[in-house]
Amino acid sequence: MTIDEANRRATQAVLESRPVLVGTAPAAEVIAGMHKHLILHAGPPITWARMSGPLRGAVLGGVLYEGLARDDREAQALVERGEVQFAPCHHYRAVGPMAGVTTASMPVYVVENRAFGNRAYSTLNEGYGKVLRYGAYSDDVLQRLRWLRDVCAPVLGKALERSGGLDMKNLIAQQVQMGDEGHNRNKAGSALMARLLAPHLARTSTRSDDLAAVLTYLADNDLAVLNPVMASCKAMMDAAHGIAGSTVVTCMARNGTDFGIRVSGLGDAWFTAPAEVPVGLFFPGFTQDDANPDIGDSTITETAGLGAFAMAAAPAIVKFVGGTPQLAVQSTLEMYEITVTENPAFGIPQLDFRGTPTGIDIRKVVKTGITPRVNTGIAHRRPGIGQVGAGLVRPPLACFEQAVEAFAATLP
Amino acid sequence: MAVRTLLKPSAYFDSVTLMLVQREVRQLPGVEEAGVVMGTDANKELLRDAGLLTPEASTARADDLVLVVRAISDDAAAGALTHAETLLVQRRAPTVGGPYRPKTVASAAQMLTGANLALISVPGRFAAGVAKDALVAGLHVMLFSDNVSIEAEIELKRTAAVRGVMVMGPDCGTCILGGAGLGFANRVRRGTVGIVGASGTGIQEVASLVHRGGGGISQAIGTGGRDLNSAVRGLTAMQGLAALAADPGTEVIVVISKPPAPDVASQVLGAVQRLSKPVVVNFIGASVPAAKAMHVALTLEDAAHQAVTLATGQAPRWPHWEALPAQEAGRLASTQKYVRGLYSGGTLCYEALLLLQRYAGPVYSNTPLDPSQALESALRSRGHTVIDMGSDEFTVGRLHPMLDLDLRCQRLAREADDPEVAVILLDVVLGYGAHPDPARELAAAIRQARLRAQAAGRWLPVVVSVCGTDEDPQDYEAQVATLIDAGATVQASNAQAVRLAGLIAEAAGSRGEPHRPMELPAPSAPPTVPEVSSILRLLERPRVINVGLDLFAESLTAQGVEVMAVDWQPPAGGKQKFIDILDKLNA
Numbered sequence: 001m002t003i004d005e006a007n008r009r010a011t012q013a014v015l016e017s018r019p020v021l022v023g024t025a026p027a028a029e030v031i032a033g034m035h036k037h038l039i040l041h042a043g044p045p046i047t048w049a050r051m052s053g054p055l056r057g058a059v060l061g062g063v064l065y066e067g068l069a070r071d072d073r074e075a076q077a078l079v080e081r082g083e084v085q086f087a088p089c090h091h092y093r094a095v096g097p098m099a100g101v102t103t104a105s106m107p108v109y110v111v112e113n114r115a116f117g118n119r120a121y122s123t124l125n126e127g128y129g130k131v132l133r134y135g136a137y138s139d140d141v142l143q144r145l146r147w148l149r150d151v152c153a154p155v156l157g158k159a160l161e162r163s164g165g166l167d168m169k170n171l172i173a174q175q176v177q178m179g180d181e182g183h184n185r186n187k188a189g190s191a192l193m194a195r196l197l198a199p200h201l202a203r204t205s206t207r208s209d210d211l212a213a214v215l216t217y218l219a220d221n222d223l224a225v226l227n228p229v230m231a232s233c234k235a236m237m238d239a240a241h242g243i244a245g246s247t248v249v250t251c252m253a254r255n256g257t258d259f260g261i262r263v264s265g266l267g268d269a270w271f272t273a274p275a276e277v278p279v280g281l282f283f284p285g286f287t288q289d290d291a292n293p294d295i296g297d298s299t300i301t302e303t304a305g306l307g308a309f310a311m312a313a314a315p316a317i318v319k320f321v322g323g324t325p326q327l328a329v330q331s332t333l334e335m336y337e338i339t340v341t342e343n344p345a346f347g348i349p350q351l352d353f354r355g356t357p358t359g360i361d362i363r364k365v366v367k368t369g370i371t372p373r374v375n376t377g378i379a380h381r382r383p384g385i386g387q388v389g390a391g392l393v394r395p396p397l398a399c400f401e402q403a404v405e406a407f408a409a410t411l412p
Numbered sequence: 413m414a415v416r417t418l419l420k421p422s423a424y425f426d427s428v429t430l431m432l433v434q435r436e437v438r439q440l441p442g443v444e445e446a447g448v449v450m451g452t453d454a455n456k457e458l459l460r461d462a463g464l465l466t467p468e469a470s471t472a473r474a475d476d477l478v479l480v481v482r483a484i485s486d487d488a489a490a491g492a493l494t495h496a497e498t499l500l501v502q503r504r505a506p507t508v509g510g511p512y513r514p515k516t517v518a519s520a521a522q523m524l525t526g527a528n529l530a531l532i533s534v535p536g537r538f539a540a541g542v543a544k545d546a547l548v549a550g551l552h553v554m555l556f557s558d559n560v561s562i563e564a565e566i567e568l569k570r571t572a573a574v575r576g577v578m579v580m581g582p583d584c585g586t587c588i589l590g591g592a593g594l595g596f597a598n599r600v601r602r603g604t605v606g607i608v609g610a611s612g613t614g615i616q617e618v619a620s621l622v623h624r625g626g627g628g629i630s631q632a633i634g635t636g637g638r639d640l641n642s643a644v645r646g647l648t649a650m651q652g653l654a655a656l657a658a659d660p661g662t663e664v665i666v667v668i669s670k671p672p673a674p675d676v677a678s679q680v681l682g683a684v685q686r687l688s689k690p691v692v693v694n695f696i697g698a699s700v701p702a703a704k705a706m707h708v709a710l711t712l713e714d715a716a717h718q719a720v721t722l723a724t725g726q727a728p729r730w731p732h733w734e735a736l737p738a739q740e741a742g743r744l745a746s747t748q749k750y751v752r753g754l755y756s757g758g759t760l761c762y763e764a765l766l767l768l769q770r771y772a773g774p775v776y777s778n779t780p781l782d783p784s785q786a787l788e789s790a791l792r793s794r795g796h797t798v799i800d801m802g803s804d805e806f807t808v809g810r811l812h813p814m815l816d817l818d819l820r821c822q823r824l825a826r827e828a829d830d831p832e833v834a835v836i837l838l839d840v841v842l843g844y845g846a847h848p849d850p851a852r853e854l855a856a857a858i859r860q861a862r863l864r865a866q867a868a869g870r871w872l873p874v875v876v877s878v879c880g881t882d883e884d885p886q887d888y889e890a891q892v893a894t895l896i897d898a899g900a901t902v903q904a905s906n907a908q909a910v911r912l913a914g915l916i917a918e919a920a921g922s923r924g925e926p927h928r929p930m931e932l933p934a935p936s937a938p939p940t941v942p943e944v945s946s947i948l949r950l951l952e953r954p955r956v957i958n959v960g961l962d963l964f965a966e967s968l969t970a971q972g973v974e975v976m977a978v979d980w981q982p983p984a985g986g987k988q989k990f991i992d993i994l995d996k997l998n999a
Contacts, residue, residue, distance in 0.1 A: 003997060003998070247997070329512065330512045333512040333514075333519070334512070334515070336519055336522075337514070337515045337516050337518075337519050363994055363997055363998070364516075366984050366990050366993075366994060367983045367984055367994055368515050368516060368981070368983075369981060369984065369985050370515060401990060404990065404993050404994065404997065405993060407997060408993045408996050408997060411996060411997070
């Protein structure tokens with residue numbers, strides 16, 4: 001099988017995937033190998049010593065949330081004694097935005113790829129402001145996480161069960177037609193999710209104030225659907241992973257220190273290089289100097305052809321790319337240069353419903369020097385402050401150069 | 413006086429951009445000399461000649477951009493460098509808000525509906541890769557680039573033949589397809605004469621002369637100079653012949669090439685004999701066994717003459733400028749004996765080498781007819797010398813002399829100072845892609861050369877042929893007038909110009925004998941007739957993906973041809989290690 005044939009097989013798997021959001025469950029119940037002393041994080045593997053501010057904060061918050069320590073000093077001591085293990089979410093079929101910290105008792109969305117049977121997981125989105133994913137771990141943050149665990153996730157889970165599951169492929173296709181790119185903008189998709197779940201939520205026999213709180217959570221959070229979208233993308237890309245001879249990228253992820261990619265035909269290997277600092281627009285009071293290097297597993301959306309790859313579909317957020325819808329269109333057109341195929345399920349209205357660019361080929365990236373575009377939120381470099389802006393970043397070319405070198409080494 | 417150098421590693425710019433920036437920087441106040449070039453060996457040599465090869469510049473690699481400025485003060489030099497950088501960035505600025513410029517052939521082909529041809533003019537070592545991408549995208553290829561290996565050429569042409577598309581080139585300077593001039597091409601009347609040519613300026617000379625003789629051109633298909641050698645076996649020429657035979661607009665076919673490999677020639681002639689249309693063959697310097705419906709021409713002018721006669725039923729009459737070789741020779745000083753030809757057109761140069769021998773004896777060259785007549789260095793003439801300034805040693809990392817006349821003007825001045833030089837022979841090639849006003853630049857150099865010779869007590873005839881038409885953007889008549897005004901003697905064809913220069917040399921005492929033509933074997937039947945349906949669609953209406961020199965895209969747009977220009981950069985940023993790895997992955 002030639003590389004091109006292998007890549008066609010890999011991207012065919014992406015195109016044929018049918019991710020369905022089927023429910024919620026505590027991480028330890030559904031993620032094989034998950035345990036109380038294991039903390040999953042975004043991006044490629046990393047040690048405590050090399051973690052950036054927001055990831056460290058989120059890790060401490062995770063330790064506190066699991067009740068392994070009484071305060072942050074104790075939590076840090078525990079971590080420094082090596083009594084907590086770290087692993088990338090990606091090693092456990094999971095993805096997490098920003099710090100991506102996922103612990104055993106946290107609830108996760110379960111997405112099932114009905115075409116291939118594989119599953120993928122992602123935590124519930126916490127909303128805005130001080131949140132764990134940006135490294136905050138104060139009492140109110142932990143309180144919010146406990147509410148998500150004790151009230152929100154079970155109710156959403158029941159509604160999902162009643163609904164028979166949300167067809168995420170369909171939902172993503174609709175949100176792309178409604179001005180979302182699925183990464184930085186999820187306003188339409190979150191509204192769709194709330195609309196689809198509301199009738200089922202009403203029949204979950206939930207106390208009315210809890211039900212009201214869950215509906216308010218969905219109504220107030222434009223990012224509510226981000227985590228299910230990410231898990232859907234993960235389920236699609238896992239279906240494309242492990243095809244011998246394929247040079248298609250199946251994962252791009254950042255831990256706040258390194259950017260890492262994985263390639264379908266190169267097994268479990270990560271190819272990493274120092275993460276860049278995103279350039280973008282900042283909330284009042286913050287500047288570029290406050291920005292942490294690139295962080296989060298949300299680049300799984302770009303890997304699957306959404307996010308910056310579908311930028312042309314999202315004119316509302318063109319400020320990130322220079323201000324005009326024309327530039328948004330150019331962003332997407334550029335990504336066709338480095339991808340294997342187009343996903344007809346996700347038609348972009350602005351491009352006459354041309355499918356999103358899908359299946360990044362490491363050969364094309366190295367040949368053209370065009371690295372994938374990534375839309376991203378920007379974390380403050382100190383833990384606990386939260387999101388300071390949003391903007392654009394690209395992975396270092398070195399990740400792709402290493403990957404083609406490694407690939408060449410597999411050939412006779 | 414101060415010299416400043418700036419090195420930009422792995423920064424690729426096309427040579428037109430660099431030439432324009434270099435010109436602008438030279439004109440800045442306080443700047444004495446400036447070089448803005450890619451760091452190839454040839455360019456470093458030029459920097460050395462200009463006194464600009466600083467130690468830093470000499471470390472540059474072929475993929476590095478070198479900027480060197482010599483100015484009256486350090487401030488002026490530094491300012492000029494800053495200005496040069498600004499100019500380069502301006503020229504590269506993306507079209508903000510404009511249409512998307514595709515980065516690869518594949519995406520360009522997707523953006524231009526019905527695209528059927530890639531016109532490739534990127535540096536040679538990247539050209540085969542781009543051509544391969546174009547074939548994968550289902551396009552015909554015109555490969556203007558030179559310095560492409562013969563192995564790559566064969567592989568490309570075999571792949572193309574299987575897919576029923578043509579690879580015209582490498583080193584294909586000229587095509588006229590469906591009325592559109594590609595690369596270096598003259599603007600000629602549309603008519604019934606179709607050309608298949610293994611040479612760029614050969615096609616230009618014949619097409620221009622056909623136009624000036626009252627005929628017109630249906631198609632001109634360039635094959636690249638090596639197509640008819642024994643390794644490539646005329647793959648493109650056979651496709652071109654079959655296509656012209658089937659093209660309803662073509663009534664007479666002209667085949668032009670330097671002498672082919674004998675077995676390939678016999679195959680091509682076999683194919684020619686099978687055609688029902690009359691064919692004029694000019695294998696410059698080879699004798700072709702005559703046969704029914706096949707007409708043999710001795711010079712490019714002769715080929716055009718016969719083609720016009722066959723196509724219109726009327727022999728053309730070229731305008732003649734009166735020439736008095738003996739009178740010119742009578743004004744020469746006793747030291748003046750030799751012809752020095754400085755050519756921009758490769759085939760025109762080749763024809764000059766052949767014809768000049770008859771009058772003047774051995775002619776030395778960087779592209780000699782016989783290895784014994786090879787120059788030790790292309791930079792130093794001896795005896796009768798005719799130089800092809802478009803050959804690799806002058807063009808690696810630098811513009812072709814049809815676009816950039818600087819080197820030829822410099823050389824002209826040097827030859828004029830040589831007391832042994834009796835006559836200078838030049839070609840001027842007009843048309844799309846060529847310099848916008850070559851006569852003006854040459855005229856200044858000719859005038860000055862003649863004045864210097866005169867000051868040294870010598871009369872210096874300068875004989876020029878202009879390959880072009882009244883419809884060319886530069887205007888043939890105006891170019892001729894400018895040259896005559898500068899004191900040049902302008903002839904109607906290259907053959908006539910060479911003859912005049914030869915007769916002057918003969919009158920000054922040289923003796924020559926006709927070049928013995930190469931004998932070609934009898935025609936043999938070619939194996940198969942190539943598939944032409946896709947080629948005929950191309951000939952009907954080319955829709956072009958341009959990769960490389962922007963001026964080719966601009967000239968096509970000016971001709972009303974649909975073009976999509978690729979915003980091309982060297983693969984893997986020019987990093988050889990990754991180019992090799994990608995080759996391995998794509999093998």
